[in-house]
Amino acid sequence: MKRSVAMFACGLLFGVGLVLGGMTQTAKVIGFLDVTGAWDPSLAFVMGGALAVYAVAWPLIQRRERPLLARRFQVPSRQDLSPRLLGGAALFGVGWALAGFCPGPAIVAVGGGADSALLFLPSMIVGMWLFRQWDAWTTRRAERAS
C-alpha cells in the first residue's frame, strides 16, 4: 500500500516534470536535437535541473543500508562498453529524433491524449517485444554453437 502510493506519487511528479520541462512537445525536442535550425536549448536545462538534484541526492541515499520500502538497492555495476550498448543507444537516438518522443514523454503524452503518442507508444512496446524475441533467439543460437 505504502509502496503503491509512493511509486504513484513519483510517477506523477516525474510526469508533471516532463510536461513542464517541454519534453512532451515533439517540436521542442527536435528543435533541441537539430543544432542547425532555430536551436532551442531548453532541454539542456531539463537535463541540468535533473542532474543537479540527482547528483546531490545519490551519494546521500547511498549512505543508507537499504531503501525505505524495499530490501536492497539494485543498481547496475557493469562498466564494459559493449557493442550492444553502443548499437542500442545509436538506434534509440535515431528513433527519438524521428518522432520527438523518448519513452517517458511518450507515456505522459498518451495520458494527455496526444494522437501521435497513441500510435508511438504501442509501436515502442512492439519494439521492446521484438528485442526480447531477438535476444532469446541469439541466446539459443549461442547455446547450440557451444
Next chain:
Amino acid sequence: MENFTPISSTLGGLMIGLSAALVMLFQGRIAGISGILAGLLGPRPGEVGWRLWFVVGLLVGGAVMVIVWPQGFAAEVTRSPLAIVAAGLLVGFGTRLGSGCTSGHGVCGISRMSRRSIVATLTFMATGALTATVVTQFFGGVL
C-alpha cells in the same frame, strides 16, 4: 530561440531529478522509464506493482497537465503514421538493446558517473542530432 523556456524547463528538470531520487530512496531502483516499462512486459514476481504504479502516475500526470497546462502539449511536429511507427520500433528496440534511455542513462547514470551511461548518452545525443539535422536539411523537416 523564440521558443526558449529556461525557467519552466529547469523547474521540470528539478522535479524529474527529485522523482528519480525518491525512486532510489523508496524502492532502491534506477528511475529508467524504458526499463520500468519493459519489466511489465515479461513480468517477474515482485517486479510488477512498483512499476505499474509509477507508469500509472506518469499517465495521470499527463492527463492532469493537459487540463491545467495545455501549452505543455502545444508544439507538436507533424509526422506520417509510418514515420511514427518506425520511430517507436527503433526507440523500443534500441532502449532495450542499449539498456536504457534518457532517464536511466541520461539522468541517473550520468549523476552516478557510470561510464556506460555517459557513453550511451553521448551516442544517442549524437545520432539524434544527426538524424534531426538530416530530416531538416534533406527532407525539409517533413516525414
